[in-house]
Amino acid sequence: MFFPQKVDFQKGDGLVPAILQDARTGQVLMLGYMNQEAYEKTCAEGVAWFYSRSKERLWMKGETSGHTQKVIAIDLDCDQDTILLSVEPQGPTCHLGNQSCFRDDYFNLAVLERTITKKIAYPEEGSYTKYLMEQGLDKILKKCGEEMTEVVIAAKNRDANELLDESSDLFYHYLVLLQEQGLQLKDVEARLAERHGVKHTYSVRNDIQQW
Structure with missing residues (x-):
């Protein structure tokens, strides 16, 4: 459980971008959007929740595949309008089966x-x-x-x-x-x-x- 910080949801009409980053490797995994409810559920449950702009509802990352994202740390940028989630992915993050939605040749x-x-x-x-x-x-x-x-x-x-x-x-x-x-x-x-x-x-x- 994480203590919610003061996030500025007003700039983006109630939504802020949320970045998933592998806590162990540092690889950027995906970009999604959160409203206040998704953010609070993420803090309370310790897994990543987002708001779907197309379906207009909350969704938990991995709710269908089982590849949830265990949250290790939550940080805000200096303007409090972007969220960074350090996570332990419980499987591939991308719906295409890749580790990341951006590139899959990341190495360190x-x-x-x-x-x-x-x-x-x-x-x-x-x-x-x-x-x-x-x-x-x-x-x-x-x-x-x-x-x-x-x-x-x-x-x-x-x-x-x-x-x-x-x-x-x-x-x-x-x-x-x-x-x-x-x-x-x-x-x-x-x-x-x-x-x-x-x-x-x-x-x-x-x-x-x-x-």
């Missing part, structure tokens, strides 16, 4: 992490992720170490293309390691957020004689 590390999570939850024969998890922590750590070494070598050789390839491999194995440890990328982001803007004082170790 969070998307990769979600793919890894699915591979672990629903292992398929021949899956490399399945192989790593079956081999266990030591194998995953060995691969992380190997990939980090290859990143260092590529950087030392100033081979940009190789550096990108090895960095990609390292990120993948690191995300698998986080999963094995029961952690997620958002946990790392939260720790970085704690440190952001905080001044740290570092001292040089006395036992280091040469760099």
Whole structure:
């Protein structure tokens, strides 16, 4: 349940645009419209409700398909006339079966992490992720170490293309390691957020004689 904020419904004749954004990946999923009743139901129930301009009625996103949108956070823009919903989609958002109504080729590390999570939850024969998890922590750590070494070598050789390839491999194995440890990328982001803007004082170790 969310405490309703003061939304300016007057500018748009009782309607304001409402944007759905994947809380985990940041992908913009769709744009709809809310009246005050739809907004209040969204706040009260924790799922996205909209007002249909064509059917002139309220509708819950996913009421037919079952692909509802669990609301994680609700924000307003600086003019209080646009709503941003951070959500956990319970399936494809677009009626065409796509993840987003805008573009379906969106990718970042969070998307990769979600793919890894699915591979672990629903292992398929021949899956490399399945192989790593079956081999266990030591194998995953060995691969992380190997990939980090290859990143260092590529950087030392100033081979940009190789550096990108090895960095990609390292990120993948690191995300698998986080999963094995029961952690997620958002946990790392939260720790970085704690440190952001905080001044740290570092001292040089006395036992280091040469760099």
